[in-house]
Every structure is written in structure tokens, then in C-alpha cells.
Amino acid sequence: MSAGDIDYAFNGYAPDLGGMTQTEVMGRGRIHQLIDDETVALMESRVRKTGVLERLQQWTDEDASGIGVGGRPSLISEKALLTALLLLAKEGTSMFLTSVRDLFMFRLSAASRELLGLETPRTAFVGHVAEKSRWYANTSRAFNRINALMDPFPQERRHSKTYTQIQEILRMHDEVLADKRKARLDEFTKLFLVMTYNEQPRDIRRASKKVDISFDQTYVGTPTTKGYSRKNLASRVKTETETKEKKTLKPGPVDAFAGWHVTTGERVDAPKGQIDNTTPDKKAGSANYRWGWEINIAVRVDSEAPGQHRFPGLAVAATMSLPNVRVAEEAVSLMRATKALGLEAGVGDADKQYWANSTTERLHDDALNEGFTPSTDYRVDRLGHQGGDHGALFIEGSTYCPGTPKPLQNATKELLGHIIDTATYRERIKSRSAFQLHVKEKPDAKGRTVLRCPALGPSPTVTCPLRELLKTATDRPRPAVDSADLSDFTDAICIKHSVSFDIANFKRTAQAFEYGTPEWDKFHTHARNSIESLNHQIKSGGTEDIESASRRRVRGFGAAQIIVTILLTNFNLRKIAAFISDKIKADAKKHVHGEPTLIRRRDREWHNPYTDTYPLGVERPDKLKRPDADDETGGPPQRV
Structure with missing residues (x-):
């Protein structure tokens, strides 16, 4: 007898279901597919791996006002609720509490219910409306127990407010x-x-x-x-x-x-x-x-x-x-x-x-x-020369010689102003690096670092008229500081062998890569593309x-x-x-085309006495078996 033929008369009333089955009516048009035990166990284990269940209990104890009078244990635990949310997310299902309720009632086997500590619901057609309401209420209470511990802005949200x-x-x-x-x-x-x-x-x-x-x-x-x-x-x-x-x-x-x-x-x-006083501009429209x-x-x-x-x-x-x-x-x-x-x-x-x-x-x-x-990237108003200290110039995250040529100082400004092209800009940035001050000592505990003129030290990168007396006959050709670019007032960086700078002056503009270089551009482009790609994927209307x-x-x-x-x-x-799937496919493709797989250096270049293996291309030398060796294993004699 099919489910549709079962006698569902109750309270003297037998509803006409037409061509619909009881299962469809109970599911409000949905057919609930059973979730396999392996998937449920996997998600349950991941919830436990997070350590969040212990945190929730800790926060519950912190918020407890005192000794309570007790009560019935919760029908649905925090572990069960979080596992159900992970299962719905894996399916790409809407994250509704009604969906969680239906998962608990119709989509778990007896073994999965036992794992999550859930009782068996009454799934008979007679009385199913009240049973679903009961499970929804318990599901909602389980979610709100978690939410109440963490919601920074509690308020009533059922009704519109004045x-x-x-x-x-x-x-x-x-x-x-x-x-x-x-x-x-x-x-x-x-x-x-x-x-x-x-x-x-x-x-x-x-x-x-x-x-x-x-x-x-x-x-x-x-x-x-x-x-x-x-x-x-x-x-x-x-x-x-x-x-x-x-x-x-x-x-x-x-x-x-x-x-x-x-x-x-x-x-x-x-x-x-x-x-925050942000408000939509009605004149321009509120679409923004x-x-x-x-x-x-x-x-x-x-x-x-x-x-x-x-x-x-x-x-x-x-x-x-x-x-x-x-x-x-x-x-x-x-x-x-x-x-x-x-x-x-x-x-x-x-x-x-x-x-x-x-x-x-x-x-x-x-x-x-x-x-x-x-x-x-820098704001437009912070490009080029932005002050300095001890005579040195602060330019786009680095500290430069005061005799740095103006075209090099203003390279980024002129690129954005369409005065020079990208190739010229790259060349100027490369040339500008020679005028950077050299680090003589790393920052100390007081937040100061010692820098020196780029024309000094064991590896000078420029020549300067003020340092001509230090020039030797073996110097190789280097960019030169033009006398016209020198300041009328000679400050400490041009007089002393080294100067102490406060690193606090560099905090706003310091960067991991020298600004404008190919290294900076490659990483910054990669990084921005990565976050924009992630944002697009999680917002594109797909799974998340x-x-x-x-x-x-x-x-x-x-x-x-x-x-x-x-x-x-x-x-x-x-x-x-x-990612792992793509990696497996790439490795398999290399294997098919005969491309060598990655081998550790110690196995590529040396003999490993522990494993008795030899580098690729090196034939194994004939080794005499020890007289007392075991015939089958080549090892020491086996005891009988």
C-alpha cells in the first residue's frame, strides 16, 4: 500500500489530498532526501575540531547569574545545530531555521540522530503540524541560545519601530x-x-x-x-x-x-x-x-x-x-x-x-x-617629496639623498598626470633606488635606526661632489649627484658619516616593497585580485x-x-x-607526459645509506652479500 493510500482520517475529518501524497504535504512540496551518516559524522567532527563548543560552555558559565532551579535538558544541542548549519551550507541550501528543523525531523538516520543527541520525531501524518511547530520552536531556541551569548546589539526585532x-x-x-x-x-x-x-x-x-x-x-x-x-x-x-x-x-x-x-x-x-552620520543623498538618488x-x-x-x-x-x-x-x-x-x-x-x-x-x-x-x-597605494596628495629629516627626503615610503633629481622625485606624479609613459616611469623608479639612504644599523629598542649617505660605505650607489675626497681610483661608474640639485644649506646627512632617524617618521609610508617597482606592482596586483576574487565568489549568488x-x-x-x-x-x-583536485590532475598530467616529479635534493644528489638508494642516473654498484646474511632479505641471519 502506498503512502497516499494510508488512512489519514482524524478527528472525523479526512482531507482530500487530490494527487498529492502525505510526504509531499508534510514537506510542503519538498521531498526530503536522507543525508548519509558519513557526511553527518564529518561535519560533526569539524564542529568539534573548532573548539567552539567549549567556548560556548565557557561563555554560558560566565553569564550565569547564579544557581538556577534547573530544568529539562535542551532537545537540540549547540553541536547538533552547528552541524546542521554546516550540512545546509555544504548543500547550498538557504540558511533558514525551517530548513534546519526539516533536516532534524526528516533527513537524519537513527545513527546520525544518536551521534547528534536528537530524539526520534513523530513523523506520522496525523498531528504532523503540531510536531513540526514543536521542533521549530526547539530549533529556534537552540539558535537563540548561541546568539544570545554573542550578539552585541540585543533588541526586539519582530516589529517595526518608530x-x-x-x-x-x-x-x-x-x-x-x-x-x-x-x-x-x-x-x-x-x-x-x-x-x-x-x-x-x-x-x-x-x-x-x-x-x-x-x-x-x-x-x-x-x-x-x-x-x-x-x-x-x-x-x-x-x-x-x-x-x-x-x-x-x-x-x-x-x-x-x-x-x-x-x-x-x-x-x-x-x-x-x-x-556615523551617513545618509542617502535624495537629490542624487539613493541607489548608491x-x-x-x-x-x-x-x-x-x-x-x-x-x-x-x-x-x-x-x-x-x-x-x-x-x-x-x-x-x-x-x-x-x-x-x-x-x-x-x-x-x-x-x-x-x-x-x-x-x-x-x-x-x-x-x-x-x-x-x-x-x-x-x-x-x-598612496593617495595622490602624498606622492613625491613629503618632507624629511636631517636633510634627507621622504619620498613614497623611502628616505632619499637631498640631491635626488627632481624628475626622479616626481616620477609617480608625472605618470598619473600622463606626462610620462609606464616604461619611462619604471626606468626612473629603478634609477631613483640608487639615491636611497643606506641602512647602517637596524632599529634599536628606542625606535631609532641609523642611515647613511648613499655615496658612503663599502658599497656606495652614487657619487656626490660633497664626498669627492672619499672617492678612490677603483670606483666603478655610478649615478652622480648634480651640484645644481644640492641644497644651499648642508644638513647632517651630507656632513656626518651616519645619522640616527626616528622610525616613527616612516610608519605611515613604509611598505614591504619599494613603491612603484615591478616587485611592488606584481604583489599588490596579485593581492588585490585575490581579495576581489574572493568577494565576488562569496557574493555571486552561488553556493554562499x-x-x-x-x-x-x-x-x-x-x-x-x-x-x-x-x-x-x-x-x-x-x-x-x-585545490587538491586540481593538484592531483596536474600531477597525473605530468605523469602521463613523462615529466619528472619533484624529488628531494638528498635523493637527487647523494647516496642514502639508510634506504640504500642512489641518485638518479647513478647505477647501483654490485655489492657482495655478507657471508652470514639471510638469503631472502640480505640482512643479518634470522633465528630459527
Whole structure:
């Protein structure tokens, strides 16, 4: 007898299902496919590997107000919920709580239920509506238990608010609690992303001893799209107060803690304590503004071999923030989270929104303390000669001789002004490097470094009229400082053998690669392409689609970051699998075409007495078997 023929009469009422089956009705048109036990066990093990379950318990204990009266154990554990979210992300399914509920009720075997600690639901057609409501309520409670520990901006989100209510929510906001929970939320994301990094084979993880990153922000939409601006909030509240008939008030925003993302145009970066007053310009149209949040993502890049694809471009750190607020501080958070991978800090690449626009106190100081060296482009107003010290010139991240020719000082300006072409620019940058001051002593504990004139030392790179007496007959031809380029006032760098410089003067402009050189251009292009590619892949409407809120309806800042974390985790796992697959195909292709595979140097060049192997192309010499050797193994005699 088929499922459609089963007697489903209840309460004296037998619904007419027409050509539909009970299974289709219970699934609201969906056919629930069973997930194999191996996949469930894999995702459950990855949740445990993160260490996040221990963190959640720790935070729960911290927030406990005291001794409770107890109660029934939760029907759905945190482990079960996070495993279910990973399973949905792997399928590319929308991250709805109803989808999680259906997975628990219909898509798990008895073995998987036992693994996740779930009871067996009543799946009979009679009473299925109440049973689904019960499981949804428990699923929602499980998610909200996790979210309540980490949501920096708790508020009621079921109903639209008046602007007066929005103002009151902002007034009652607890900044201390928000900082505490924001740190937890970022820790949650870090643990999942570190887990994905560790899922790579060791040779891929350790392709480089250091971790270089490229970071940026990307927009994440809210389930509710109506916003407001703090710039005109007070006037809106006043208008509402003057309105007697509250029923005539139009519904306002739902979420008080979001902001306007600027799609095109200039962005701001409000530090802590300042208010973001960004508001759509109605005259120009509001298409350039979108209400939501920002995901800050760092992708692993390669400064040693840019573009050679030695490892997959994974999201190694991520945080979420309000638009236009604390952009620099979020970048520092990314760098700190990246160090959890266990690698040395390397180069941190970003666009002009970060290094070029931030103050050293908010970004550069902390980044350098974490061990990351900047890589970026400069603002137009900071190109060419930008002051100096002891007579030396500060030009685009380096310190130069005061006699550096003007065309070399202004090379970048003239390139952007279309006065010279790229080939000429490259040649000038190459020539300019000869005029850089030489490092005599590395920075000391007091933050000072000793530099000297490029015409001095064991390997001078220029000749100078002021240093002519030191010139020897064996000098090779070098660029010369023109007397006309010398300053009328001779400062310390032109008089002394070496001068001590405060490295604090270089923090804003210092870079990992000399600006404008092919090395700088190659890495910066690779780094920017890597982060832009990652942003496109996770937002393109495919498997993750983190930008659109249509596939994650749970409201609020904390809920959004939890779900985006799961999606980024799935993205990383997909990238690792694809990278390994491509590597296997490439190796197989080499084998088919007879190309030699990589062999260790010790095996290529020397005899290994331990394995008794010889280098390629070297014939094994005939060796006499020891008289007392075993005939079969060639080793010592075996005891009988």
C-alpha cells in the first residue's frame, strides 16, 4: 500500500489530498532526501575540531547569574545545530531555521540522530503540524541560545519601530556589553576559519613560513531594508512627538544597529565614540546607498611567489562591523586573528581606504606591533617629496639623498598626470633606488635606526661632489649627484658619516616593497585580485551568496555573523577540495607526459645509506652479500 493510500482520517475529518501524497504535504512540496551518516559524522567532527563548543560552555558559565532551579535538558544541542548549519551550507541550501528543523525531523538516520543527541520525531501524518511547530520552536531556541551569548546589539526585532523607539534603543545601548560580545563573536568566527585552514594537507599549510594577507570590506544585507540616519534622527523624533495621531505614523526601521553602505563615492571611518552620520543623498538618488553591515575579510596571499598558486586563497580571518565605523580597528582585528594559524606575520595588503587614509595611532602602530608590514597605494596628495629629516627626503615610503633629481622625485606624479609613459616611469623608479639612504644599523629598542649617505660605505650607489675626497681610483661608474640639485644649506646627512632617524617618521609610508617597482606592482596586483576574487565568489549568488539576506532570514547583527561564518567555512572547504583536485590532475598530467616529479635534493644528489638508494642516473654498484646474511632479505641471519 502506498503512502497516499494510508488512512489519514482524524478527528472525523479526512482531507482530500487530490494527487498529492502525505510526504509531499508534510514537506510542503519538498521531498526530503536522507543525508548519509558519513557526511553527518564529518561535519560533526569539524564542529568539534573548532573548539567552539567549549567556548560556548565557557561563555554560558560566565553569564550565569547564579544557581538556577534547573530544568529539562535542551532537545537540540549547540553541536547538533552547528552541524546542521554546516550540512545546509555544504548543500547550498538557504540558511533558514525551517530548513534546519526539516533536516532534524526528516533527513537524519537513527545513527546520525544518536551521534547528534536528537530524539526520534513523530513523523506520522496525523498531528504532523503540531510536531513540526514543536521542533521549530526547539530549533529556534537552540539558535537563540548561541546568539544570545554573542550578539552585541540585543533588541526586539519582530516589529517595526518608530523613530522615538529607535532613539530609546540607542540610548539604552550598553557599550561595555557590546564590546564583550563582539569579541566573542569574532572568536567564534576565528575558530571556524582556523579549523578550515588546518584541514589542508601539511605541505600546503606550510608552503610558506609566514602568512601574508590582503583584506577589505564587503557589503552584507539585512533581512529588513528600511534604515535611518543618526544625522536627522532627532528631527524625526521631534516630528513624531508633534504628531498626535500615532496611527498615522508610517512604520520605521526594525534594526537599530545597522548602517548605510556607500556603494559609490567617498566612505568615512568613524572611530570609537563618534557617530556615523551617513545618509542617502535624495537629490542624487539613493541607489548608491544600501542598508546593512560590512564583512571584513582577510584572504591568504603569497608575497614570496605571487600568482604561483602554492596554496588556495582561503578566508583566514573575518569580522563583521557597522558600515563606516572603526574600519581601521577591524583591520587590526583581522591581523590578530590571522596569527592564530601559527605562522609568522608577513605583509598586509589593502587599498587606500586603510593604510593611506588611517592615522598611525589607529592602524599602523598596532599592525607593526603585530608584525605585519603594509603594502598599498598612496593617495595622490602624498606622492613625491613629503618632507624629511636631517636633510634627507621622504619620498613614497623611502628616505632619499637631498640631491635626488627632481624628475626622479616626481616620477609617480608625472605618470598619473600622463606626462610620462609606464616604461619611462619604471626606468626612473629603478634609477631613483640608487639615491636611497643606506641602512647602517637596524632599529634599536628606542625606535631609532641609523642611515647613511648613499655615496658612503663599502658599497656606495652614487657619487656626490660633497664626498669627492672619499672617492678612490677603483670606483666603478655610478649615478652622480648634480651640484645644481644640492641644497644651499648642508644638513647632517651630507656632513656626518651616519645619522640616527626616528622610525616613527616612516610608519605611515613604509611598505614591504619599494613603491612603484615591478616587485611592488606584481604583489599588490596579485593581492588585490585575490581579495576581489574572493568577494565576488562569496557574493555571486552561488553556493554562499552572503550579500543577499533572502537566504538568511534570522534578524540581527549576531545572527548574521553566525550564518556568514558558516558560509565562509563552507567556502574554504570547497576551495581546499578544488585545490587538491586540481593538484592531483596536474600531477597525473605530468605523469602521463613523462615529466619528472619533484624529488628531494638528498635523493637527487647523494647516496642514502639508510634506504640504500642512489641518485638518479647513478647505477647501483654490485655489492657482495655478507657471508652470514639471510638469503631472502640480505640482512643479518634470522633465528630459527
